[in-house]
Amino acid sequence: MNNDLNFIAGAAAVDDRGKLQFCNDFDMASVRRFYVVSNHETRFVRAWHAHKQESKYVYAASGAALVAA
DSSP, X not given: OOOOOOOOOOEEXXXXXXXXXXXXXXXXXXXXXXXXXXXXXXXXXXXOOOSSOOOOOOOXXXXXXXXXX
16 A cells, blocks of 8 residues: 555636636546535534545645644
8 A cells, every 4th residue: 555645736717817826737537536624614614534544635626734654
């Protein structure tokens, strides 16, 4: 099992219409499930875990994330 964290850089294009953010270097071929999670309270801490041996991809749209493996 590979416990290395790999950070994939994204970018943004901004013009008078707004901002488009993208991450073109992320190959989604191995992604089987995708979740969008939000909390009702700002100080709430949510734990996410699984019992299968599989890769996890984490994207924090806002706020902060602590990733432990």
